[in-house]
Amino acid sequence: MSRSAPQGPSRRLLLAGALAAVSAAVTGCSSDSEAASGGSKRLRIGYFAFPSGDLIVKHNKLLEKALPDHKITWIKFDSGASVNQAFIGKSLDIAALGSSPFARGVSGASPIPYKVAWILDVAGENEALLARKDTGITDVAGLKGRTIATPFASTSHYSLLAALEKAGLKSSDVKLIDLQPQPILAAWERGDIDAAYVWLPTLDELRKTGTQLTSSKEIGAAGKPTLDLAVVSDELIAKDPQAIDAWRKVQAEALRLLKSDPEGSVEAVAAELGIKAADAQAQLAQGVFLTPEEVTSADWLGTDGTPGKLLTYVTDTAGFLADQKQIDAAPSEDVVRKAFYLKGLPDVLK
Numbered sequence: 001m002s003r004s005a006p007q008g009p010s011r012r013l014l015l016a017g018a019l020a021a022v023s024a025a026v027t028g029c030s031s032d033s034e035a036a037s038g039g040s041k042r043l044r045i046g047y048f049a050f051p052s053g054d055l056i057v058k059h060n061k062l063l064e065k066a067l068p069d070h071k072i073t074w075i076k077f078d079s080g081a082s083v084n085q086a087f088i089g090k091s092l093d094i095a096a097l098g099s100s101p102f103a104r105g106v107s108g109a110s111p112i113p114y115k116v117a118w119i120l121d122v123a124g125e126n127e128a129l130l131a132r133k134d135t136g137i138t139d140v141a142g143l144k145g146r147t148i149a150t151p152f153a154s155t156s157h158y159s160l161l162a163a164l165e166k167a168g169l170k171s172s173d174v175k176l177i178d179l180q181p182q183p184i185l186a187a188w189e190r191g192d193i194d195a196a197y198v199w200l201p202t203l204d205e206l207r208k209t210g211t212q213l214t215s216s217k218e219i220g221a222a223g224k225p226t227l228d229l230a231v232v233s234d235e236l237i238a239k240d241p242q243a244i245d246a247w248r249k250v251q252a253e254a255l256r257l258l259k260s261d262p263e264g265s266v267e268a269v270a271a272e273l274g275i276k277a278a279d280a281q282a283q284l285a286q287g288v289f290l291t292p293e294e295v296t297s298a299d300w301l302g303t304d305g306t307p308g309k310l311l312t313y314v315t316d317t318a319g320f321l322a323d324q325k326q327i328d329a330a331p332s333e334d335v336v337r338k339a340f341y342l343k344g345l346p347d348v349l350k
Helices: 009-027 030-037 053-059 062-066 080-088 099-105 155-164 182-191 202-207 216-221 234-239 241-260 262-273 279-282 310-323 333-337
Strands: 041-047 069-078 094-098 114-122 125-134 147-150 174-176 197-198 210-215 228-232
Touching: 009 262, 009 310, 041 053, 041 241, 053 080, 053 114, 053 241, 053 262, 062 069, 062 241, 069 228, 080 094, 080 099, 080 147, 099 202, 099 228, 099 310, 114 174, 114 241, 114 310, 125 155, 125 202, 147 182, 155 216, 155 310, 182 202, 197 202, 197 216, 202 210, 202 279, 210 216, 228 234, 228 241, 228 310, 234 241, 241 262, 310 333
Parallel strands: 041 069, 041 094, 147 174, 147 197
Antiparallel strands: 094 228, 114 228, 125 197, 125 210
């Protein structure tokens, strides 16, 4: 999973912004580095206002308790594209990131210097494609010639392309608009768009006047799953791997709390999102949250030296994006494998 202008940036502008971020990092990061090395360690964590264990970690200050000698800053992002730019600009250490923008990030001649280190959740009914009821559209095939909004370079964008392909449509058969969730809601209410593929909580707003055509749960079951991952910078791996271990432990604790203390988990998520407990409970019920044991199993992330099926999922995602002309070329499985940080798993969770 990866939210404020009315129109999202084009791919060319994203690349230009990334280059600008790199330039800014080169000219302005020295003072930050000096400050960080002068005393307490720092962790800059990117997160989304999206119902998950990440919000439990943040709200309950689990990481602050585990790492009292670190200065921890939580930074909210609206999309995976923005997270990727922030890593290029060296302004993040850890962040939530959808599997599709991660596949983009490890592609190309200059892959982003980060690695996947955890799985936050698997997309289910919490990401979906809806059409406005007043359009009369009831299936994906009915979108031909219509205007569809989604945040480009996100898991929703990837799932939308997969849904169109399954329905026998090309991206050129529809008009795709790059919008972040809040602008999507505004465009929907104005009638500027016919359909949208987006995630919670905006998704629930669209459901009030929309018809759901498919979801990431259905698309995943058909062979193209998407996930919300967590990535860590190569610099953090080199300088402070113990912080990554501590962070994984509290993420594992949050996953356990989702099952052992559902009421407390709902309260934490509701507080972070500023919504009622009943709404938070309904949103959490739409996600697929693995147990820590499942995360480190062969079916998902895997263990030290032995990547799980996520390796195939990411490689396949990159291949699909290349076929759709969303990236220039797909990385090999070996290249993707090198973008996995599994050191210590699963033992560090104990």
